[in-house]
Every structure is written in C-alpha cells, then in structure tokens.
Amino acid sequence: MDLRSRLSGSNTARSSTNPAVRLPRDDKAKPQDGKSSSSEALAWANPKLNAIKAKVQDVLLERTQDSLDKMTRTEVASLVRNIVAQERDLTLTEQDTVVKTLVNEILGYGPIQPLLDDPEVSEVMINGPERIYVEKAGRLQKVPVQFRSPEHLKATLEKMLAFTGRRIDDASPMVDSRLPDGSRVNAVIHPIAVNGDSITIRKFSKDPFTMAQLAEIGTISEGMAQFLEAAVLGRINIIVSGGTGSGKTTTLNALSAFIPGNERIVTIEDAAELQLQQEHKVTLEARPPNVEGRGEITIRSLVRNALRMRPDRIIVGEVRGGEALDMLQAMNTGHEGSLTTAHANSPRDCLSRLETMVLMAGADLPLTAIRQQVSSAIDLIVQQARMQDGSRRIVQITEVVGMESGTITTQDLFVYQQTGLDENGRVQGSFQPQGIRPHFYDKIIRYGIDLPLSIFGW
Secondary structure (H helix, E strand, O other): OHHHHHOOOOOOOOOOOOHHHHHOOOOOOHHHHHHHOOOHHHHHHHHOOHHHHHHHHHHHHHHHHHHHOOOOHHHHHHHHEEEHHOOOOOOOOHHHHHHHHHHHHHHHOHHHHHHHHHHHHOEEEEEEEOOOEEOOEEEEEEOOOOOOHHHHHHHHHHHOOOOOOOOOOEOEEEEEEEOOOOEEEEEEOOOOOOOOEEEEEOOOOOOOOOOOHHHHHOOOHHHHHHHHHHHHHHOEEEEEEOOOOOOHHHHHHHOOOOOOOOOOOOEEEEOOOOOOOOOOOEEEEOOOOOOOOOOOEEEHHHHHHHOOEEEOEEEEOOOOHHHHHHHHHHHHHHOOOOOOEEEOOOOOHHHHHHHHHHHHHOOOOOOHHHHHHHHHHOOOEEEEEOOOOOOOEEEEEEEEEEOOOOOOEEEEEEEEEOOOOOOOOOOOEEEEEEOOOOOOOHHHHHHHOOOOHHHHOO
C-alpha cells in the first residue's frame, strides 16, 4: 500500500493523482482529560496540532507518487520534525511527542500503532474510542491509550480497511479484513456496537511458530508433535478444533509446514493469514459483496473452484457453513492430507458441528449419509484450548475411527491432563498417550515414515 493511500482516511479507493486524498482532520477533537496516555494527551492538547498536521500533509502530497513510495519512516519523521521545529512555542519534549504522534497518524494507525509494533502484544481490542485492551502473554489488560473522538476512531478504521478495499457503513456494519502485515481485523460499528465502534485486531506473527517451538513453550509434547508431522506426511486428513483465541490458526500454520515442497497447495480463507513457506501454493481469499450487493465470492465457491486447480492438498482456514460439504467431498475424492479448522469445544462437538454445517449446504441428505461422509473424510481431530492462565494447549488428539450403529466412533490417542495451578497461577499438567495405535498407522508406514509405537505409550 503506497504512502499516498496511507494518508487517506477513507476506505474508498482513490487514484494516486486524486487531489482529494487527505488525512482525517478532526477539528472537533478534544483530549479526554485523565483517560489518555500522557504522550497522547500532551500532543492533542496543543491547539496548533491540527494546523501542523495539515502543513505536513500538504508538504507530503506535493511530492510525486514515486518519491512518496521511496520515503522511509525515518525520512518522513525527519520531514515532520523540520516542520514541527518551526513552532517556537513548543518545548523539545512537546516537539518529540508531536512528531511521534504525527508519524503514527501518517504511516500507521494513530494511537494504537505502538501497540501493533509491540512484539509482546498478540491482540488489540478496541471498545469505542476510550477503552482499549490488549492481550499480553495470554492475559488481558487495559492500556492508557485512546482515540480523540468517535470520528478519529472511524477514520482510523477506514484506513485499516483501505488495504483490502472492504467497506463498512450503516448498510454493512460488520466487516472482516486484514492489515498489510496480515493481521486479522474484525469491526462492528455504532449503533450495532452500542458503546461505540468495536475493533478486534489479531496480530500477524512475522515468524510463525513451528511445531518444535510449540513443543518448547508447552502447547504440545514432543511425541505428539512427531506424530502430527508423520500424519501430515502420511496424507492424513486433519481438522483443528477449538474455541475463539485457542490458537487454531497457529497450529494449522505449523501443520502446513510439514507438507512437502513438491506438492501443489491451494489455501482458502476469509482473510488471508496463513503463512505457508512452500513456493507451489495458491492463496484464495473470499470477498464480500459491493455496495450494489454484487461481486461476492464465498468460501464455498472457492472450495469448488479449487477442485479444478489440480491441488494435491486443500487448506481451508476455517469451515463455518455449507462449504463443509464441499471440503468433505474433496477429502473423499483424492485430496488426502487436506487441513482445516472449526469452532468447537471438543472432538465430539466438532463432529456435531460438521453435521450441522453440511445441512447448511442445502443438501437433501439423511443424517446417516452425512455421518458416513464425515467419518470417511476426517481422520484426525486436534483439539485446542485456551487455558485459565491464557496459555494454549492441545488437549486432545482424537482419531475418527468410522461408523457403528449409525454413530461416528472415535478414540483418543493423546490427552492433556491438568493437575492444577502453581503459585503463580500457571496451569500445571501433562500430555498422556492413551496406549492406542491409530487405524491409519499402517498407511503412515507405507509412506516410508518412521513412527515408533512408543509414541503412543506402547
């Protein structure tokens, strides 16, 4: 996204030559005494700040598109500092604060930019202009940061949506999008969000976790990690199940890293966030309808189209509706080793959810036929959970065995057994193999993969 577009406070696409491109100027903005951070309050309390911001904007937009694109953050900061230095009534401390605030406004997302830059922050939650929370080390905490006004928050949201061209307004008050770095954005605006526009940003990790790293931090045991690697290499169909914020996408990323580089992969997501390292991949992203209600591209249509793209594996970021039927059919028709995620609180709940999602496809199938489809397509359910201390654990790895008396049968291969909390409130427990060899074990061995039975507790 070019700098000229970043200067815009609207999510409407503008050409690089459009003179209407402008920073959001909130002339009515006032600081909220006692609620903002000291630096933000200091910056926005100065009555000349909007005039300074306008001057900076005008200087930047006098440059050509090419020169704007080549400007680094340091160069923009230097230009801003030179303009701010002309304000004689500002102290050096105030100048530094104004420069930082303006650079964040121009190149980033205003007061929350430092939160997005903080590597310890994994999620940013905005509940209206005055209440902002973050997740750090698995724990939620309120931060002393705020937007100047509801208009400032709305302008920043529109700036976030500019990258993907998504829109949000009274006719379409909810949106899923992503930032240029891949961070996931969900927004709901007032009056649907009664207390003010609500934005949730799940930050994109620049260096995605590997399965070995997940084992190091205690999300999974080394034996379970070795088993899952063998399952991916052995082309076992896997669904990662869990609640919101349980780490499903992180685990899906780690699993996908085991796919051999000579296979063709097609990924399908609402908002592209998977970070596959393989070269031979195609990333497809769903699209909402435009203002006229046209142009919508659904996950289901993308799954259907992916079948015509000669994929070796299909990865669906999350199944939520009728696309589950198409995904199951793909798994049953030569696309073994495919991966997806689903919202569910247990492996059994995950299977029930899949049945419901297949019914959402409008297929006139009896329940027995749906269960047969599910049981033959899904080999393994990896159940993820967010624990009381904010840590993530893979709490079950469950094999889908088949059908018996019209019911899908399963067996747990690994289970996390929590024993309590330590003196610091951290969850204590251990990963326990259940002493069961999976039915697809021989298939894994036929792929030439060494998987000792001792992993299963034999």
